[in-house]
Amino acid sequence: PGAGLQTTSADSPGHDPAPIAQHFPFDRQRTMGAGETVASVLSPMDSGPAPALQAVESEERRSHVREIRAASLTGFVEVSYFLDLDPFALLRQARISPSFLDDPENWHAARPITEMVENAAAQSGCDAFGLLMAECRSFASLGPLSLLLQHLPTVGEVLGALNDYRRLMNDVASLECIPGEDSTIFCWTVVPGYETTQGTDLAIGVIYRILTEALGGSWAPEVVHFRHSPPRDLKIFRQFFHVPIEFDSKFRG
Numbered sequence: 001p002g003a004g005l006q007t008t009s010a011d012s013p014g015h016d017p018a019p020i021a022q023h024f025p026f027d028r029q030r031t032m033g034a035g036e037t038v039a040s041v042l043s044p045m046d047s048g049p050a051p052a053l054q055a056v057e058s059e060e061r062r063s064h065v066r067e068i069r070a071a072s073l074t075g076f077v078e079v080s081y082f083l084d085l086d087p088f089a090l091l092r093q094a095r096i097s098p099s100f101l102d103d104p105e106n107w108h109a110a111r112p113i114t115e116m117v118e119n120a121a122a123q124s125g126c127d128a129f130g131l132l133m134a135e136c137r138s139f140a141s142l143g144p145l146s147l148l149l150q151h152l153p154t155v156g157e158v159l160g161a162l163n164d165y166r167r168l169m170n171d172v173a174s175l176e177c178i179p180g181e182d183s184t185i186f187c188w189t190v191v192p193g194y195e196t197t198q199g200t201d202l203a204i205g206v207i208y209r210i211l212t213e214a215l216g217g218s219w220a221p222e223v224v225h226f227r228h229s230p231p232r233d234l235k236i237f238r239q240f241f242h243v244p245i246e247f248d249s250k251f252r253g
Contacts, residue, residue: 068170071104075136127231130198134205225249
């Protein structure tokens, strides 16, 4: 299942990612797999690890735990309090240390986080919990990646860069471009088992905000699609997305 945005075909991805590495001054080697370096993470065009390391990396992939950045929980505490929930009780229930939130570059196993957000939505009775979290996100919450995106001229190049360097944000979802004659669909393709309603709403909301801020308000999708049914109250969705919204759609996009 995918989640994303539909826009015109004129801006389909097609950029040269090679210069991107210079925008990332921090060292992520501590979270990479065996034999993988910062250079291999920041350079999608890299030819790959040496043959002697391939067997080790193969075993690493088999036991790989999907992770996402602490930045993905930006707004969780504020939205929880706003909806009369105790965010730190929710963190304890999910066995996530509150100190994880101290640094947006911290990484954590994805499943406890996605389940916690879904649980918070259920406890609060708020169908738009994920979208309220997206309201709290800013372009700068992408970290060093935002330095690159703000200089890219088209939505296609921005989405292409996000996809090329998605491992700097999470390894649960990726962006997929489906070009058509009159329009192009940009989808989040989510790893099976990690698809959740709130996670999808949060992802679409964040991408919408990233694209509109990165392009200075010069871009908007034609329509936003959700596979789930409309929430009980559409007010938050309509305030967030200033474009048509389609629920019970055949795809998330």
